[in-house]
Amino acid sequence: MKNRSLLTLLIAPVLAACTVAGNAADDDGRIEVVVGYQSKTINTVTAGTLLRSLGYFEKNLGDEYRVVWQDYESGAPITAEMLAGKIDIGSMGDYPLLINGSRAQAQGGDARTELVSITGYNLRGALNGVVVAEDSDAGTLADLKGGTVSASVGSAGHGTLVQALGRIGLDPAEDVKIENQQPSVGASSLQSGGAAALAQFVAWPGQLVQAGQARLLYDGGALDVPTFHGVVVRKGFADVEGDVLQAFLKAQIEATTYLHEHPLDAAESVAKETGLAPETVYLYNGANGIATFDVTVKPELRAAFEQDVPFLKSIGVLEQPLDVAAFFDDSHLREAYGPSYDADTGKKANGAALPGDPLKAGEVWLDGETATHPVADPAALLRFVREAGEKGQKVRAAYVPDARTGTRWYADHSVWLRDGDALLPFATRENAAAYREDHAGTQEVSYEAAVKAA
Known part of the structure; x- marks a missing residue:
């Protein structure tokens, strides 16, 4: 790669078994780049499932590197592996990103992480939702008082639940019992009657409703608080392997363009890779989908992120402080994106738009x-x-x-x-x-x- 540091080039022949970033090389000497993603969190597909299937990252890297894709159900294990130096690049939702940044800053050194791009977002928060069984008598969140709600604590879905309960005067610590469960476990709990509701992020609400296993009780869009998913990288890796990060970001931009130009094909591809219903994937990722895919770091998302810090502290999820300004770094993306970056950052329209009024079409x-x-x-x-x-x-x-x-x-x-x-x-x-x-x-x-x- 063109921009490899002089130190890297000098020591590579001697230490062929590992990179400066600490990743082992495979048997044929190629350097491993490890990407943590969430295949079923389909708001991250341009940095995960779809990107992997298209092969753009590998093509941009060339034969010197081998990409290792590691799939997880949520952002928490990706953060843990990044702090251990085992994942170089990861994608996750806004609340997990906050936790990722705060824990990495607390650990310090090369373990620090940076948010470098966005995968998809919804300015009203509709990517998250609360569902109940189809035959549930609950009509609003208030009807969940005294009941058990399954959520992945620290996730975007959990954050939506807590904020929405607070707005109607319910204390999430006293008025409901929040069961900390992975999405798939929570879905089973809802079906068995072990939980009265499930609060989760994309694509779980849509998947369960489409399958006839649940009904949407609370639309995250009613909260009117932006929610997004993004790409985070270990700073130590970005500093040494900046050209690899450029290859990734350019591949993500290519994958986003592909999704905009071929939304139905992209949805079918993601569905095949994940086992999710194509109809559910297209609900979120299709034309006028709930998710707007755009890599640029928009001011509205940054502002929402900053407002989330005191909120997460107040509910005990964010234990370490977070310097948001130090965590956000779109300089790498600006380089990969080109001169139209600032202008495109101001655009809000869905790149895969239907003709006509998006509020009616x-x-x-x-x-x-x-x-x-x-x-x-x-x-x-x-x-x-x-x-x-x-x-x-x-x-x-x-x-x-x-x-x-x-x-x-x-x-x-x-x-x-x-x-x-x-x-x-x-x-x-x-x-x-x-x-x-x-x-x-x-x-x-x-x-x-x-x-x-x-």
Whole structure:
């Protein structure tokens, strides 16, 4: 690589078994670069699952290096391995990133880490949600008082739960019992009745609802607090192997462009690699998806991150202090991105956008077809679904934005209200109830009735 330090080049012939970053070389002398990712956390696919399948990083590195991909369910074990010097580059959500940065700064030296890019984000927080069993009587978070909620403590899903409970006057330490569980364990606990609800990050809420195993109780978009996932690197590794980091960031940019240009193909690829339903992956990662994929470090995300520090301290999750300014470093990304970085940092539109108003536009995916059908608004979506049924065509998935929060959700799992001649979708009963408070005479209708009435 062009920018390898002089020291590295001098000692490489003598210490061929390891790199300056401390990673062992494989049998043929190639240097290992270890990437920790979360395959099922599909908001990180441009730095994980999709990037791995596309092979862009390996292509950018060349034959001198071998990439080792290590898959985890959450960010906590990635942080532990990074602090031990066993992972060079990792991706995780905003709250785990805070914990990563604070623990690494406390350890000091080459163990320090830097947040170098973003994978995907949602400015309202809709990537996180709370789900309950389909037959649950709970209509709002308040109905969980006295119950058990499964969450991965310190995760973005846990943070959304705690903040949302606080807003309605419930103490997460007293009014509910939070069971610290990995997402898959929590999903099983919800199915068995061991937990009244599951608070998790992308893609767990959507996956469970799409599979008919849960109902969305709380839409993270109602919190209106930005949430994001990003890429973190060991500073000791970045300082010595800056050209490797450049190769990674350029590959991530390429993967993001691929996702924007081929959202359906990308979703199918991620689904194949992870075992998640393609319909769920496309809900988050598709055109107008809940996740907006953009590598740039936006001021809104940095501001939200800074505000999260005192919050996490207040709930006892962040034990060590964090110098946020020292943790954020987009200088590497600026170099990889090029001269349009500052201008693109100010853009908020989804790179895989549907035509029309993003707060109204929806999409229908018919079974057996390799392209989706954009629709202008909920009424057009309902008409399309009805006409498809009349032609004997099966709808694989239909997506529509919540009329209150804008959160994209499954049309057949939404709550539909009739307000005069308008038929409006809502991701949760709570969002629908909030709308009805301000719109007298509004009536709830089933999805099937809405389709017939369109």
